[in-house]
Amino acid sequence: MTSQSTEKSAAAHTGAGPRTPSPDHIRRAPKVLLHDHLDGGLRPGTVVELARETGYPGLPETDPDLLGAWFRQAADSGSLERYLETFSHTVGVMQTRDALVRVAAECAEDLAEDGVVYAEVRYAPEQHLEKGLTLEEVVEAVNEGFREGERRARDNGHRIRVGALLTAMRHAARSLEIAELANRYRDLGVVGFDIAGAEAGYPPTRHLDAFEYLKRENNHFTIHAGEAFGLPSIWQALQWCGADRLGHGVRIIDDIQVHEDGSVKLGRLASYVRDKRIPLELCPSSNLQTGAADSYAAHPIGLLRRLHFRVTVNTDNRLMSHTGMSREFEHLVEAFGYTLDDMQWFSVNAMKSAFIPFDERLAMINDVIKPGYAELKSEWLFQQTASTSGSSQSDG
Numbered sequence: 082m083t084s085q086s087t088e089k090s091a092a093a094h095t096g097a098g099p100r101t102p103s104p105d106h107i108r109r110a111p112k113v114l115l116h117d118h119l120d121g122g123l124r125p126g127t128v129v130e131l132a133r134e135t136g137y138p139g140l141p142e143t144d145p146d147l148l149g150a151w152f153r154q155a156a157d158s159g160s161l162e163r164y165l166e167t168f169s170h171t172v173g174v175m176q177t178r179d180a181l182v183r184v185a186a187e188c189a190e191d192l193a194e195d196g197v198v199y200a201e202v203r204y205a206p207e208q209h210l211e212k213g214l215t216l217e218e219v220v221e222a223v224n225e226g227f228r229e230g231e232r233r234a235r236d237n238g239h240r241i242r243v244g245a246l247l248t249a250m251r252h253a254a255r256s257l258e259i260a261e262l263a264n265r266y267r268d269l270g271v272v273g274f275d276i277a278g279a280e281a282g283y284p285p286t287r288h289l290d291a292f293e294y295l296k297r298e299n300n301h302f303t304i305h306a307g308e309a310f311g312l313p314s315i316w317q318a319l320q321w322c323g324a325d326r327l328g329h330g331v332r333i334i335d336d337i338q339v340h341e342d343g344s345v346k347l348g349r350l351a352s353y354v355r356d357k358r359i360p361l362e363l364c365p366s367s368n369l370q371t372g373a374a375d376s377y378a379a380h381p382i383g384l385l386r387r388l389h390f391r392v393t394v395n396t397d398n399r400l401m402s403h404t405g406m407s408r409e410f411e412h413l414v415e416a417f418g419y420t421l422d423d424m425q426w427f428s429v430n431a432m433k434s435a436f437i438p439f440d441e442r443l444a445m446i447n448d449v450i451k452p453g454y455a456e457l458k459s460e461w462l463f464q465q466t467a468s469t470s471g472s473s474q475s476d477g
């Protein structure tokens with residue numbers, strides 16, 4: 082029996098129960114996001130306006146609602162070509178300083194509105210040079226946007242901190258240059274480095290010089306690995322490249338055997354990932370679209386959470402997957418019956434795995450995340466008690 086089918090039958094017994102947090106609780110709960118692409122999270126209306134302002138031709142729709150639906154359908158289509166086309170449009174309108182500032186500001190604002198208190202948002206500077214910006218100008222524009230978004234969120238009563246991860250594209254040859262850029266802007270809004278793009282044919286070891294450089298500089302990086310491609314990709318990312326975290330890493334499930342009696346056996350690599358507390362940046366909705374899982378209930382996150390891997394919940398591409406952190410948690414609550422305690426566990430996991438310094442992570446956990454959940458849990462208890470005593474009153 083495969084681990085996935087076991088998980089499916091186990092999930093059939095869970096689902097929403099009496100301790101289920103409401104959508105309002107889920108939205109207000111302090112959440113931490115480590116894997117979100119800037120070019121995958123634009124507001125459809127912004128894509129339309131920026132296309133008009135910057136003279137970008139070729140949007141498939143110019144009505145924001147229709148465009149939003151088009152992005153979702155293209156991402157759902159199962160066709161890699163159509164999926165990649167979605168990014169050609171978002172990246173296409175993000176070629177000027179003003180556009181980058183706006184997109185980054187709205188990103189921070191939208192995440193804050195959704196209850197995210199800390200986020201690491203990634204993008205590839207090399208994809209924003211078509212209209213003459215330099216790599217440095219791209220980074221500075223995005224940083225400016227994030228600071229502006231943080232300010233606007235604060236004015237609206239939300240508190241968020243956003244750090245940037247600079248991504249190099251796996252198929253390109255600029256990874257060392259981008260790694261150097263990440264290092265130069267360290268402590269100036271950039272918190273780490275990543276590589277992304279098609280896994281097949283482009284193993285992370287192609288970019289060893291970039292990773293070795295970052296290690297020598299005591300800098301941090303994550304690697305997209307083990308999304309569509311299996312264990313060799315994860316193994317290379319960890320044991321050859323020295324990744325601090327795994328972008329997705331969901332295929333680690335291939336190294337875990339679940340037997341009929343429910344006992345579980347971890348292979349060497351899965352053991353290593355769990356023993357070393359390697360963070361997995363799991364993105365359930367995105368995985369469903371790329372076929373890495375058939376349903377939320379069948380998603381390996383259920384098993385990995387039970388086995389106490391360092392699991393984190395992420396959005397990947399909010400526009401293409403029509404999602405956000407709250408929506409991801411709503412799906413998981415429905416599939417696995419997760420409670421506010423589970424949400425807190427995921428959020429603390431993510432905060433522990435962030436690339437900012439230890440004391441700042443600890444402060445976020447102790448001053449923001451734990452008090453936030455404590456408040457929600459007492460409110461939840463109060464509501465439960467009130468509704469119970471209300472019903473007993475009506476009985477009397």
Ligand SMILES: [Zn+2]
Nearest residue numbers: 118305328397
């Ligand atoms: Zn990603």
